[in-house]
Amino acid sequence: MIQQFYIPVKVLFGPGSVEQVGQEAKSLGSRAMIVTYPDIRRLGFLDIVLKDLESQGIDTEVFEELEPNPRTTTVDRAAGIAREKKIDLVIGMGGGSAMDAAKGIALASSGEAPIWDYLLGKAQAKGTIPNLIQIPTLAGTGSELNPICVFTHWESHEKRFTFDPNLWAKTAIIDPALTVTLPEKLTAGGGVDALSHIMECYLMPENPLPMNDAIREAVMKVIVQVLPEVLSNLDDVDSRSQISWASTIASSDLSRLGGSAGSMTCHGIEHAISGYYDVNHGAGLSALLPAWMKQFEPVRKERFELLGKNAFGKTDGIAAFEDWLEKVGMKLRLRDLGCELEKADEIAGIALKLWDYTPHPTEMNAEIIAQIYRDAF
Amino acid sequence: MIQQFYIPVKVLFGPGSVEQVGQEAKSLGSRAMIVTYPDIRRLGFLDIVLKDLESQGIDTEVFEELEPNPRTTTVDRAAGIAREKKIDLVIGMGGGSAMDAAKGIALASSGEAPIWDYLLGKAQAKGTIPNLIQIPTLAGTGSELNPICVFTHWESHEKRFTFDPNLWAKTAIIDPALTVTLPEKLTAGGGVDALSHIMECYLMPENPLPMNDAIREAVMKVIVQVLPEVLSNLDDVDSRSQISWASTIASSDLSRLGGSAGSMTCHGIEHAISGYYDVNHGAGLSALLPAWMKQFEPVRKERFELLGKNAFGKTDGIAAFEDWLEKVGMKLRLRDLGCELEKADEIAGIALKLWDYTPHPTEMNAEIIAQIYRDAF
Known part of the structure; x- marks a missing residue:
């Protein structure tokens, strides 16, 4: 490749x-x-x-x-x-x-x-x-x-x-x-967005190059550890600096380098939602990510174990991520963001037209996206 | 900064x-x-x-x-x-x-x-x-x-x-x-050069950002582990790929990013030597690095411990690096490369004019460079 x-x-x-x-x-x-x-x-x-x-x-x-x-x-x-x-x-x-x-x-x-x-x-x-x-x-x-x-x-x-x-x-x-004047909610939303840029690329591929995995783990660790520190002391420039630098690296071509998956498919679904409801992108991702993870966890068990171990220091990647969302005040559901359950199919249709889902670990169709939406509701 | x-x-x-x-x-x-x-x-x-x-x-x-x-x-x-x-x-x-x-x-x-x-x-x-x-x-x-x-x-x-x-x-x-047709000596020399690009930046600063340290460790680990594999199977494209990718990242601005030391001072001394004697750059670095490390190890004890632990999985960074040089056939001394002991002062003078040594952890003058040369002889 x-x-x-x-x-x-x-x-x-x-x-x-x-x-x-x-x-x-x-x-x-x-x-x-x-x-x-x-x-x-x-x-x-x-x-x-x-x-x-x-x-x-x-x-x-x-x-x-x-x-x-x-x-x-x-x-x-x-x-x-x-x-x-x-x-x-x-x-x-x-x-x-x-x-x-x-x-x-x-x-x-x-x-x-x-x-x-x-x-x-x-x-x-x-x-x-x-x-x-x-x-x-x-x-x-x-x-x-x-x-x-x-x-x-x-x-x-x-x-x-x-x-x-x-x-x-x-x-x-x-x-x-x-960034020090940024209020808590927007700070946390940005942190989830940054983590998601690198976490999506980390979870989707089956056999990435070990070095790129290690680089991604280094960046995720910083966000996981430092974001709660920032939230408890919003005007601390040192911890804000660590998050700024990690976010920049996370969002660059570096997160996708050598052996990653290209398109971030949870981002695709979220863009459909925030295009429909005008919700904050980080909040939308926070609500969607656990359901998106559970959808393909069965075919990427090893990747989720590595996520737990190397980004959170825990065994269960999804549970560790959900605990962390709770900790940074971003354990959200789509219903909290003004979304409507009955729009699942319509939004799935928009999401499918908007994005390229070919790198997703499983087949991806309107039905699966609608199910992720309902699971996140 | x-x-x-x-x-x-x-x-x-x-x-x-x-x-x-x-x-x-x-x-x-x-x-x-x-x-x-x-x-x-x-x-x-x-x-x-x-x-x-x-x-x-x-x-x-x-x-x-x-x-x-x-x-x-x-x-x-x-x-x-x-x-x-x-x-x-x-x-x-x-x-x-x-x-x-x-x-x-x-x-x-x-x-x-x-x-x-x-x-x-x-x-x-x-x-x-x-x-x-x-x-x-x-x-x-x-x-x-x-x-x-x-x-x-x-x-x-x-x-x-x-x-x-x-x-x-x-x-x-x-x-x-x-790169698969490259003979053993040149392959090993390139590997030492690549490792040195990132190791020099890793050892010199006192308090780099943790994330940048972790990125550098990820790259060093690959070179340390995979170079011996390449040398035992020169035409294996998979391990050659890992070394190529690690070298590219090691030599880019990434190795120096956020909190590193800028100028690589061992490189400066080596350039003076390979300008004088037409020796291979990787071989010159292999001979110099241990002496260069010992010169400032007393003021960066913690960095050398981290190097040992996080790049080599051992406690003593310098000993671990010397063992590794032995393993990849690059445990060399300047005398093996045709250098002359009595040129120490002349070469130190050239090295001093050639390079910026201000980021070096200790003072750096002609006498210290000449001593590194003699120690590496």
């Missing part, structure tokens, strides 16, 4: 690294647009970035009207402004939604088509699109190290993603000090 | 991946030069690459007159041919020397200056230099994942390197099947 490993992003990591944004931006553009939520200004983070860009003589436009799970109409509106102002650098600042929105805005600003057309494959990037800098303020999503953006069409409940090499960030600035 | 992590190279890995060279080359150039040793043709590897490039309609020039540790005059001669033939893609195929030569040829072909002027900082890349594809046929050096080239001026015995962002390969093709 021939495998690919590619992360063409310059990663700057460490508390205070956000103050290098001007230095980085200087060689990437002269008219920047910052894409973010209103909260980021309130927390004082926006000012740090604005001052730093100004000191390098970069004209800056701020677009801070993003919703959580941004609407495609919002992206189109921002892309229009970017086009009009001849923006050549887009800076995403926030969680996965803000970084995905930055990608979508950069892409759609290159032509006249709405972003949904790009997701449908009806439009393609025209010429050079603006450069991207990504500054996550939430550890977990990993959007800073991939060229993918995901959006929902809120009329049709359809969630789609596009993978476009133009969407690689030139620079990702991982500053753990920006 | 703000740290950087950057590997902008598309890595293709797996037995048979060399046959993707044409596909990769197609988008990178139309007039390619393959830079390699005469052996590569004899082994049949050159033909695979030539056929594949031809099938994509790429004009190809072969430069196969490289010596081990190539002369700068050889690089200049090849750069002249590249300039004349308007080469826009240079493909390095071989060990570290061939890949470094490919970088040097690409760089020097961009202007009229000899390569040594670039190493002296007297010349700089002009405009765009040819794209690079690197195809290692020896696991260990890691040249495929860095933008550094090292050359020796054989009149002055001076070894110099240059770090130039233009020298990042666009694609690195890691095909373990190309």
